[in-house]
Amino acid sequence: MKQPVTVLGLGSMGSALAGALLDHGHPVTVWNRTAEKAAPLTRRGARLAATPAEAIAASPLVVACVLDYRVLRAVVEPESLRGKDFVNLTSGSPEQAAEAAEWFGAGYLDGAIMTTPEGVGSAEVMVLYSGPRPVFDAHAPALAALGDPVYLGEDPGRASLYDAALLGLMWSAMAGWLHGTALVGAEKTTATEFTPVAIRWLGTVNRFLTRYAEQVDEGRYPGDDATVDVQIAAIGHLIHAAGARGVDNALPELLRGMMERASAAGHGADSFASLVEVFAGRVAAR
Numbered sequence: 001m002k003q004p005v006t007v008l009g010l011g012s013m014g015s016a017l018a019g020a021l022l023d024h025g026h027p028v029t030v031w032n033r034t035a036e037k038a039a040p041l042t043r044r045g046a047r048l049a050a051t052p053a054e055a056i057a058a059s060p061l062v063v064a065c066v067l068d069y070r071v072l073r074a075v076v077e078p079e080s081l082r083g084k085d086f087v088n089l090t091s092g093s094p095e096q097a098a099e100a101a102e103w104f105g106a107g108y109l110d111g112a113i114m115t116t117p118e119g120v121g122s123a124e125v126m127v128l129y130s131g132p133r134p135v136f137d138a139h140a141p142a143l144a145a146l147g148d149p150v151y152l153g154e155d156p157g158r159a160s161l162y163d164a165a166l167l168g169l170m171w172s173a174m175a176g177w178l179h180g181t182a183l184v185g186a187e188k189t190t191a192t193e194f195t196p197v198a199i200r201w202l203g204t205v206n207r208f209l210t211r212y213a214e215q216v217d218e219g220r221y222p223g224d225d226a227t228v229d230v231q232i233a234a235i236g237h238l239i240h241a242a243g244a245r246g247v248d249n250a251l252p253e254l255l256r257g258m259m260e261r262a263s264a265a266g267h268g269a270d271s272f273a274s275l276v277e278v279f280a281g282r283v284a285a286r
Contacts, residue, residue, distance in 0.1 A: 002026045003142045006059040008052060008075060009066035009090075010037040012117045017065055017089065017146055018046060020121030024145035031055035053080045061139050063146075065089040065113075069096045078104055085135050087143070089113055089127070093164075094157030101131060101156035109135050110156045112163035115147065126150045130158035173202075179242070179251050186245035212273035221270035228275070229268040232259045 002025045007018040010032035018041050021028045028046045030038050031054070038048045049055035052075050056062050062084055066072050069092045076086075085107040088100060097110040109131035119125045127147040129136050136143075136151050143149040152158040177198055181191045208225075215221050226234075235256050239249050258278050265283040267274035277283045 003061060003139070004029065004059040005142055006030070006049075006055045006062045008032075008055060008062065008064040010034075010041070011065070011067075013089070013113065013120070014065040015041065016117035016120035017063060017113075019044070020147075021142070021145050022046060023121060026142060026145060027059075029055050029058035052076055056080045056084060059084075061085050061087065061142055063087045063089060068092060069100060072100070073103065076104070081105065081107065085109070085139060087111055087129070087139070091163075092160060094160040097130070097157040097160045098155075106132060107135055108132075108156065109139075110159050112159045113147070114163070114166060120146055123148050128152055128159040128162050130154070130160075131156045175251055179247065182247045183238075183242050183245065186247060208272075212271065215271060215273040216276050221267065221274035223269050223271045225271060227269050228259050228263050228272060231272055232256060232263060235259065 004027040005021050006029045007014055007021070008031050010018065010030060014032070015037065018028050018030050022041065022044050028041070029049050030041055030046050031049045031052050032038055035048060038046065042048050047058065049058060056076070057080070060083075062081070064072055064076065064086070066075060067090070069090060072088065072090050081104060086104050087109045088097075088104075089111045091112070092100075100110065101108045109129050111130075112128040113120065113125075114128060115122070115125040123144075125147040127143065128150050129143070130152045132154065133151065136149070140149055152162060177195075180198060181194055184194045185191065211225075223230075235252055239252050239256065242249050242252065258275055259272075261278050261283055262268075262270075262275050265277065267277065267283075
């Protein structure tokens with residue numbers, strides 16, 4: 001028999017977590033303030049607990065996904081977690097994760113689900129975890145039912161920190177794609193025509209990231225592929241083309257401003273990776 005797991009919180013994400021565990025054959029106990037939300041899961045074999053304490057007592061591993069950390073503390077009493085391991089998948093900040101780790105004790109893992117509810121359970125999506133390595137190792141097989149479990153280290157706030165950083169990456173990439181879609185759309189190209197080409201281009205961008213990561217770590221930015229000053233000229237072409245077609249240029253104008261700050265600080269002949277100096281606050285704002 002696979003490890004029993006308790007799930008606290010049955011919003012869209014919590015219900016998806018419990019459903020994925022059921023799909024993988026785990027005995028699942030659930031609790032939610034509104035018991036009616038458990039009906040689709042109990043029909044599939046989940047056991048509904050009347051209280052959080054009853055739900056926690058049912059399993060060695062407890063997974064929580066509630067509205068926020070304030071609600072989490074209101075729902076769970078640390079005393080009820082004696083002998084239990086607790087995985088918190090509630091969204092929050094690194095600082096909240098660190099406070100929760102102190103509050104809940106040694107068996108606490110903080111996590112971040114890098115997908116929407118419909119993606120839960122797919123091995124193609126990541127679920128990030130941070131906290132004690134022995135806790136992660138002990139429950140990795142069960143956590144794999146939720147998505148590919150990625151361990152980031154002992155610092156309980158690391159998963160939340162990565163979550164914020166990766167969401168920033170997602171929004172920036174998607175915003176760039178939407179700006180490009182609007183640009184080519186002005187010439188009657190559909191988004192479905194443009195997107196396969198954009199996705200293929202992202203494969204090349206991946207290689208840029210790998211190369212630039214080494215430069216960032218070394219603090220050296222050789223401009224042997226394309227310098228910041230070359231990029232400033234290139235983004236000027238984008239801004240001209242978009243402006244001529246009535247496309248809002250707030251996003252590329254912002255990027256050009258960051259490039260110009262890097263150039264003014266002496267990075268004009270360096271690679272695009274040198275913009276990290278601007279983002280990290282090592283280049284003064286103008």
